[in-house]
Amino acid sequence: MTVQRRIDLTHSTDAPAQARRIVAAFLAEVERVHGHPSSATTVDAVLLVASELVTNAVRHTPGPCTLSLTLQDQGVLVEVSDTSPALPRPRLPDITGACGGWGWPMIDRLADEVRVTRGPGGGKTVRTRLSW
Template sequence: MDTVSANAAPARTGRSVADARLDARAFLGGLLPPVASEAADTVLLVVSELVTNALRHAGGTWALELTAHPDGIEVAVHDPSPQTPRLRNPDLNGGTGGFGWPLVTRLAYTTAVTPGPSGGKTVSALLPR
């Protein structure tokens, strides 16, 4: 029988995407059984995208929470903006983005946007383990 550690990283704030990636790497490194390299890369990519969105579109304040489930890793980013992510046409020439949210929704089993109690939101994605 496979066992899965049920670790949850408490919500932790940071200053940069690099902070979030370091926290995610540390979390993934502590899981048993270990997460496959490709799955870990996917988690790090989604963490990067969601935190970048919080920095760019939600005023720069964010908190990251990671949870291991038997069949996946949940990435949740809390931010103070009530505005939900939206699909927009990717900007191929101007560098204004539009690629992140479609990427997250394609990589995740499920995504959710939950309003926060103080007006913000939590954007979460359940990713393959």
């Protein structure tokens, strides 16, 4: 069974919060309608990964992004496509908070799989898979 949601998000500081609302509603529907388990730990991990991916797209790319969620038998795919061909690059976290560096390591730890693919239009998609 495949359940999917896809939404285009504007290039604004509101996009990460909108992504969190979309993910929360998606996971609630998956649990209610399809009976897939979604523990608080799973919900938190999916919310964090989606929010961080959208935040990175807003902070580091010039245009809008698209959030895609796909339910799979063993978990959920969270994908964010953006307009920049630049691949994410890990940075040392800045403990002063001035320039970030915390998101990518967190995504890498929470997701079972992380892949980045370039799109045909010059942008890229960051695809993560999180198990239930």
